[in-house]
Every structure is written in structure tokens, then in C-alpha cells.
């Protein structure tokens with residue numbers, strides 16, 4: 629099979645560019661740029677027909693297998709303007725993770741290098757859409773799904789890969805606001821042997837009822853516990869979670885049911901480079917309760933592309949309430965400032981994370 633290159637991408641650009649929304653009116657995921665990248669796969673031709681076309685609806689069959697069986701995976705990453713230039717943060721990690729997700733639900737793998745080339749080409753075309761105000765970014769959503777019109781349950785013979793772009797507003801409207809998290813001890817997000825480590829549509833569908841329950845009780849997200857004993861902490865909403873207990877950082881180890889966050893990995897590397905101890909291990913909820921009761925629970929924060937870092941102010945399981953903080957702690961703020969500083973070219977990128 630021939631390797632696809634940038635010259636293989638067919639360009640069909642819009643003659644009718646859309647009006648851009650002012651940065652202060654941007655929310656999340658509702659506005660899309662002028663163009664999208666689309667590429668097809670089938671069992672005979674592998675990946676083919678890469679093109680950049682005006683962003684718009686797809687014509688799909690009601691028998692599209694993805695609608696029935698959820699063969700859909702995605703990624704989430706951001707482009708920023710740093711020192712006047714568009715930049716990406718560790719994008720190759722997102723395409724690597726997309727391929728790990730593809731493998732788990734029997735979708736074909738992409739050429740990661742070509743996917744990044746295609747993304748860069750798309751960004752070049754739509755670069756005026758990258759918002760410039762503080763805290764804003766261009767959210768990038770790569771998506772792959774089974775595109776076969778067939779009701780039989782089987783690995784797909786036809787697949788589509790799309791990259792869409794969505795200018796997004798600042799996650800925090802006024803500083804790093806602590807989140808209140810509800811410990812979910814009824815539903816689980818992922819199970820051993822399942823696909824929690826993959827960014828598949830089904831994981832998100834399965835989390836919505838718990839999230840709605842948390843929100844009804846006045847909490848912003850759910851703290852997910854392991855799917856076997858509901859004893860160990862896994863993630864907070866759609867983010868990874870860090871605890872600072874007695875001077876050390878602890879984050880749940882990657883066990884197959886936790887999504888390996890790229891921000892999580894960056895936080896671990898950053899903290900270790902600053903001489904801090906980070907333990908990746910099983911962390912029981914009871915250990916956190918004990919630390920809290922002994923005055924040793926110092927900080928809790930979430931990590932993920934959307935917010936980068938979000939402080940946790942409160943944990944509540946329906947009975948026991950941990951009132952951790954009303955403002956972002958020292959290390960929560962430091963990690964947030966270092967990571968966003970690297971992304972925006974204000975802190976030296978000694979890790980080589982920015983492209």
C-alpha cells in the first residue's frame with residue numbers, strides 16, 4: 629500500500645466562509661470552522677480519498693452500523709496561538725491513543741504521521757479560526773466510526789475518519805474555581821477487560837446517568853470507582869485525578885479501565901522534573917477519607933485537555949463529605965500555570981511538547 633502524503637489531500641474549499649463568533653461569546657463544541665478533513669477506509673482499499681471539504685452534515689443510512697453498535701472512537705486536543713503562531717500540544721500522543729482505541733473495538737489503525745499531516749493542513753486552512761484571547765483555544769475533534777450500512781454485528785468493512793475544529797471559550801470564567809465532586813457508588817464507568825482505556829463513544833454514554841445524578845445534587849461531576857469492588861478511585865468525570873497526601877502526589881495507576889490522559893502523563897513528568905514524588909498506584913477511597921480525617925489530604929485536582937487542571941473543593945458520597953478547599957491550592961495552581969505556560973510559549977518547553 630502506498631503511503632499517503634499531503635499531496636494526496638484533495639482540497640475543496642468553501643466559497644462562502646462563515647462569520648466568526650467573538651472570543652467572549654464562545655462556549656464549547658457548538659461552533660465549527662469552515663472546513664473538515666474526511667478520509668475513508670474499506671477492506672479492499674485501506675485508507676483512501678483524503679480530502680478537506682466545507683464543514684457540514686453527512687448523509688447517513690439509518691442502518692449505519694455505528695448508530696446501532698457504537699463502533700465510534702474520538703480524540704480531543706487543542707490548538708493555541710503562542711507568540712503569534714498556531715501550536716499543538718503533544719498531538720502525536722492523541723493519534724497514538726486513537727489507534728489504541730481503534731484496536732480495542734476492531735476499527736482499522738491510521739497512519740499516525742499522515743493523520744498529523746492532515747491536521748496541520750486543515751489548521752493551516754482554518755488558522756484564522758484559532759481564537760486569541762486568554763483561555764480560549766481551537767478544540768480539535770478527530771473522529772473514527774464504522775460507516776457500513778449493515779445490521780450484522782461484525783468488525784466494519786467500511787470506516788470514516790473525520791477531523792473537525794471548534795473554537796472554544798475559556799473553561800474558567802473567573803480563575804481556577806474548585807469543583808464539587810459526587811462519589812458515584814451505584815454506576816461504574818468501565819470494567820476490567822472492557823474498554824475504559826479507549827476513547828470510545830460507549831464509555832461516555834455509560835457515564836451520563838451518573839453525571840446527571842451528580843448535577844442534580846449540585847455537584848459538577850462524578851468520581852468514578854473501579855468496576856469490580858467499587859473501592860478504588862479511577863477518574864473524576866472525564867478527567868484524571870491527582871491527590872496530594874502528606875507531601876506526595878498519588879494518581880490511580882493505569883489499569884485498563886482508566887483513560888491514559890495526555891495531561892495526566894504531562895503532570896506526572898512535570899512534577900517529577902520539579903523533584904516531587906508521584907506514585908501511580910491503586911488508591912482506595914478509604915485511604916483518602918483517612919488522610920482527610922488526619923489532616924493529611926492537602927490538595928486534589930483533575931487533569932484533562934479541556935480545563936488542563938481543575939481544583940477539587942469537595943467530595944461527597946451521600947454520607948461523608950470532605951470539605952477540601954474553597955480555592956485552588958499551591959500545587960494545583962503551580963501545575964496549571966506551568967502547563968498552560970508551556971502551551972502558550974510563556975514557560976520554556978524543556979520537554980519538547982509543543983509542535
Ligand code: PMP
Pocket residue numbers: 704863865866867868887888889890891892931932933934
Ligand atoms: N478521562 C476521560 C474519561 C476523558 O474523556 C479525558 C479527556 N480526554 C481524560 C481522562 C483526560 O485526558 P487528556 O488529558 O488526554 O485530555
